[in-house]
Amino acid sequence: MAGLNREFALPGTRPKFARDRVVDVEHIALRLDLDPVAKLLRGTAHLDCAVLAPDTRWVVLDAVELTVGAVRVGDAAAPFAHDGLLLRIDLGGKRPAGERIAIEVDYEGRPRRGLYFVGPDEGYPDKPLQAWTQGQDEDSRHWFPCFDQPHEKATSEVTVTVPHGWFALSNGELIEDEAIGDRRRLHYKLDIPHSCYLVTLAAGELATLEHRWRDVLVTYHVARGLEAQAQRTLERTPRMLEVFSEKFGVDYPYSRYAQVFVADFIFGGMENTTATTLTDVVLLDERAALDHDVDSLVAHELAHQWFGDLVTCRDWGEGWLNEGFATYSEYVWREAYEGRDAADLELEDWAETYMGEDGGRYRRTIATKLYDEPIDIFDHHLYDKGGRVLHMLRYELGDDAFWGSLRHYLTKHRHGSVETRDLARAVEEATGRVLDWFFSQWVIDGDGHPELKVAFTWDPDTRLATATIEQTHKVEGKTPRFRLPTRLRFRVDGQDVDVPVEVVDERHAFHVPLDAEPTQAIFDPGRVMLAHVDTDKSQALWIGELEAATLAVDRIHA
Structure with missing residues (x-):
């Protein structure tokens, strides 16, 4: 069953490793102005950095298709070179390891990735006018200069000016919200370090629904008029917060959790720190909610707040x-x-x-x-x-x-x-x-999965059940002979008897003494193992499993 159609990476592909850093970016503060009609972004990125490499003279940031107007190091203008992909900043002399420097970059652009402006068009005249970002995997560089690697973490602030009547969402706490003439300025701050790809912005004519889970502010944001659908779609979020905090053993690690629905989102969802973005196509009306839910999507993005945001690859x-x-x-x-x-x-x-x-x-x-x-x-x-x-x-x-x-x-x-x-x-x-x-x-090191042939037999004279297990896949390339701890489950006199076994060779035969002939014999009950399994056993054992196996997944596969 090996996938032989093509190699995953093209021939000649070089290994990708984390990049060197000459500075550690400790804090990012963005001051942004959005013009959704012109689809224009104007901004200033302020980066507080600590020098890592001795005698550092240059800092190189990712900045793709942005027009850079000026760069300052501290209060002084700094020479720079920008080739449309990388921004190389002259620090004005050698900087020792440990020195702290502040870099500011004035820029503007009409990003084709990273930041998206969406709105009504001929085919969809009712589509809301919105702006939203998507940084994963390495697209934050398209809307602000940064060291766009997941292992670089910094605290962040986003101050954004948007049209009157709009709301904007970003990471962390909303610490300022004020009218500036006919526009609105909102200021968010997150004092917990996170990766650049998780910095977010979503803006538009959005309604807000507020809830509480413990001391955490839980909010849902959606185009006006769709509040009931948002509530219906996300109503189990507080319970998910409880389940994950209990299971993971670490309480939800932030003071707020927001979820915002946007139009034309390019994925199902994105787990930006404290502020998940979701596609509005998953909103549930009353009829749709009778047939299905989107809990898997909601739970997936929420869990990322621990696995991906708090702790990151x-x-x-x-x-x-x-x-x-x-x-x-x-x-x-x-x-x-x-x-x-x-x-x-x-x-x-x-x-x-x-x-x-x-x-x-x-x-x-x-x-x-x-x-x-x-x-x-x-x-x-x-x-x-x-x-x-x-x-x-x-x-x-x-x-x-x-x-x-x-x-x-x-x-x-x-x-x-x-x-x-x-x-x-x-x-x-x-x-x-x-x-x-x-x-x-x-x-x-290993790829693929085991392919197994399993056979069950019963010897009434010796009262031995025998399970023969054979690894039939080819051991080639990176596909190994697997080590497979699992269980055999027999139903004897109405009771499940579980026998732990470990398959390490190409072929194993396990002989299990039982008090009576089993009515069920199941390899890997619950189908825990990721494997393709071909099982041979008597019709009576198949019927016993179909009628009365403890786990539904075993009954389904009987």
């Missing part, structure tokens, strides 16, 4: 530490709200989409430095396989150890950036379990 090749956790949090929410049987169906969907990509497009390791563009790694390997790997990790550790490991991981790396090895070390420090083999085969 060091580089995009480690992006599964953001997206895998957010995806698995969809399961965590569904399990808490509707129960395991409903949640397990999400796991099945993830396996199907990942295996379709693996078998039909390409096969790759989840963590990788080999990609053409950062956006390429945001695929089903990253999201769906990543979520399934975390589910397997949970069952490998057990619930108490799993949630304790996540609490330690989030606490240890709070406001920091991480790689897969940081998660592995957090598990080891919290539990004593050394799971390098697990992360190696599933995330770092």
